[in-house]
Amino acid sequence: xxxxxxxxxxxxxxxxxxxxxxxxxxxxxxxxxxxxxxxxxxxxxxxxxxxxxxxxxxxxxxxxxxxxxxxxxxxxxxxxxxxxxxxxxxxxxxxxxxxxxxxxxxxxxxxxxxxxxxxxxxxxxxxxxxxxxxxxxxxxxxxxxxxxxxxxxxxxxxxxxxxxxxxxxxxxxxxxxxxxxxxxxxxxxxxxxxxxxxxxxxxxxxxxxxx
Numbered sequence: 001x002x003x004x005x006x007x008x009x010x011x012x013x014x015x016x017x018x019x020x021x022x023x024x025x026x027x028x029x030x031x032x033x034x035x036x037x038x039x040x041x042x043x044x045x046x047x048x049x050x051x052x053x054x055x056x057x058x059x060x061x062x063x064x065x066x067x068x069x070x071x072x073x074x075x076x077x078x079x080x081x082x083x084x085x086x087x088x089x090x091x092x093x094x095x096x097x098x099x100x101x102x103x104x105x106x107x108x109x110x111x112x113x114x115x116x117x118x119x120x121x122x123x124x125x126x127x128x129x130x131x132x133x134x135x136x137x138x139x140x141x142x143x144x145x146x147x148x149x150x151x152x153x154x155x156x157x158x159x160x161x162x163x164x165x166x167x168x169x170x171x172x173x174x175x176x177x178x179x180x181x182x183x184x185x186x187x188x189x190x191x192x193x194x195x196x197x198x199x200x201x202x203x204x205x206x207x208x209x210x211x
Contacts, residue, residue, distance in 0.1 A: 007028050007029075007030050007066075008028060008029050008030065009029075009030045009032075010026075010029050010030065010031055010032070011031075011032050011035075012031060012032050012035035012036070012037065012040065013040075015029070015031055015035070015037075016037070016040055016042050016043075016046060017042075019046055019049070019050075019060075020042065020045065020046055020049060022053075024058060024059065024060045024061060025061050026060065026061060026062050026065055027061050027062070027063040027064055027065065028063070028064045028065060029062070029065045029066070030065070030066040031065065031066060031067050031068075031070060033068050033069050034068070034069035034070070034071070034089075035067075035069070035070050035071070036071045037070055037071060037072040037075065038071055038072050038073040038074060038075065038091075039071065047074070047075070047076055050075075050076050050077055051076055055077065055078055055079045055080075056078070056079050056099070059079040059080055059081050059100075060077055060079075060080045060081070061080075061081045062080055062081065062082040062085045063081055063082065063083050063084060063085065064083070064084045064085060065082065065085045065086070066085070066086045067085065067086060067087055067090060068086055068087075068088050068089060068090070069088070069089040069090060069091075070087065070090045070091070070092075071090070071091040072090065072091065072092055072095060073091060073092070073093045073094060073095070074093070074094050074095060075092070075095045075096070075097075076095075076096045077095070077096065077097060077100075078096055078097060078098040078099055078100065078116075079098075079099050079100060080097060080100040080101070081100070081101050082100060082101060082102050082105055083101050083102065083103040083104060083105065084103070084104045084105060085102070085105045085106070086105070086106040087105060087106060087107050087110050088106050088107070088108045088109060088110065089108075089109045089110065090107070090110045090111070091110075091111045092110060092111060092112050092115055093111060093112070093113050093114060093115070094113070094114045094115065094116075095112070095115045095116065095117075096115075096116045097115065097116065097117050097120065098116050098117065098118045098119060098120070099118070099119045099120065100117070100120050100121070101120070101121045102120055102121060102122050102125050103121055103122070103123045103124060103125065104123070104124045104125060104126075105122070105125045105126070106125070106126045107125060107126060107127050107130045108126050108127070108128045108129055108130065109128075109129045109130065110127075110130045110131070111130075111131045112130055112131055112132050112133075112135050113131055113132075113133040113134055113135065114133070114134045114135060114136075115132070115135045115136065116135075116136050117135060117136060117137050117140060118136050118137065118138045118139055118140065119138070119139045119140060120137065120140045120141070121140070121141050122137075122140060122141060122142045122145045123141055123142075123143055123144050123145070124143075124144035124145065125142075125144075125145045125146070126145075126146050127145050127146060127147045127150050128146050128147070128148045128149050128150065128167075129148075129149040129150060130147075130150045130151070131150075131151045132150055132151055132152055132153075132155045133151050133153040133154065133155070134153070134154050134155070134156075135155050135156070136156045137155060137156060137157050137160055138156055138157070138158045138159055138160060139158070139159045139160060140157070140160045140161070141160070141161045142157075142160060142161065142162045142165045143161060143162070143163055143164040143165065144164055144165070144166060145165055145166060146166040146167055147165060147166065147167055147168055147170070147171045148166070148167035148170040148171065149170060149171065149172065150171045150172065151171075151172050151173060152171050152172060152173050152174055152176065152177040153172070153173040153176050153177075154173075154176050154177065154178070155173075155176075155177045155178070156177075156178045157177055157178055157179055157182055158178050158179075158180045158181055158182070159180070159181045159182065160182050160183070161182070161183040161184075162179075162182050162183065162184050162188050163183055163184055163185045163188065164185070165188060168188055168191045168192075169191045169194075169195075174191070174192060174195040175195045175196050179192055
């Protein structure tokens with residue numbers, strides 16, 4: 001089994017074959033850049049297999065892996081362990097990555113519209129310029145996550161922990177995101193209120209209570 005200190009280069013074809021064979025350990029793997037996983041001829045078979053696997057108790061391990069530019073629209077891979085992984089420029093529309101670990105992961109410039117990333121751990125993750133339009137991040141941890149330039153157009157952050165989120169004031173479309181019942185501090189609350197007032201010209205009910 002490879003470790004995080006061992007960087008192993010892998011073709012997209014080999015990656016798919018190993019997943020189809022039931023392999024789940026890919027720590028430190030460097031996948032061929034911009035691999036079109038969703039366009040692979042075996043993607044449908046892979047999806048079917050992933051849906052039958054007990055990923056909650058035996059998750060796919062992508063700790064420290066480099067998946068720069070991967071195109072994996074619609075991928076079903078909840079519970080993935082991907083701390084310190086790189087998804088820079090990845091295309092991940094409508095993926096199911098629910099209940100996954102992304103501490104210190106790099107999602108810079110990633111496209112994540114309508115992604116299911118509920119109950120995920122994004123501690124100190126890099127989400128700069130990520131497209132989170134209509135993404136579901138309910139009940140997720142975003143402490144330390146950098147969202148400068150991120151598109152939060154109708155992003156669902158309901159019941160998430162955003163205390164200590166970084167550069168929220170530099171994110172886009174903050175006023176459209178769902179912040180009901182979030183855990184937050186005064187800094188985050190003031191940023192959200194400012195965005196609401198600036199964009200709508202009036203105070204709106206925030207955070208699931210009186211505001």
